[in-house]
Amino acid sequence: MSDIIKDSIKTIPDYPKPGIQFRDVTSLMQNPVAFSATIDRFAAQYQNSGITAIVGTEARGFIFGAPLAYKMNVPFIPVRKPGKLPRDVISQAYVLEYGEDILELHTDALSADDKVLMVDDLLATGGTIEATTKLIRKLGAHVEDACFVVNLPELGGEKRLTNLSVNSFYLTEFEGE
Ligand SMILES: O=P(O)(O)OC[C@H]1O[C@H](OP(=O)(O)OP(=O)(O)O)[C@H](O)[C@@H]1O
């Protein structure tokens, strides 16, 4: 069956390293019908969910998180790579499918009253979203859910989120392709 979201995502073999099948959402963003369908499907999933803030992780989490926050009329909170946020921050180290890094969040961005939806383009090993979950919880806020355009089930991120007691939602999956 044709799926406008999955069909609009290109796969680039051996990028950025040999053995990685890179699922490229820039081709989805180039297609306005696919891009708006993506944001509309996330918004439909979370309408009436009581979400008070959306957290998106640099860089591709910004691309989907900011329009969703606009559509849901809630704040958009960026989680950024080190040294990019100007006020007081908390930090969290993490490991990726092809490297390692640190993520940061402004200390005044969230409070204990917040019910947070995390948004990213893709779930692979789950390292990025686990680090983002830890940052949000360090501020005392509640992680309500995580949503992704793409899940790569073979890389184990979904299991990692289950272990963290975080519900997850995906628009499409690539498995053995
Ligand atoms: O589940 P994981 O194994 O953590 O991988 C998924 C993360 O990797 C990619 O970001 P990347 O760190 O490549 O940065 P970018 O968004 O700046 O391209 C992607 O946008 C996710 O955030």
Ligand SMILES: Nc1ncnc2[nH]cnc12
């Ligand atoms: N295979 C992959 N494709 C696109 N982005 C990614 N981020 C981590 N793994 C990825």
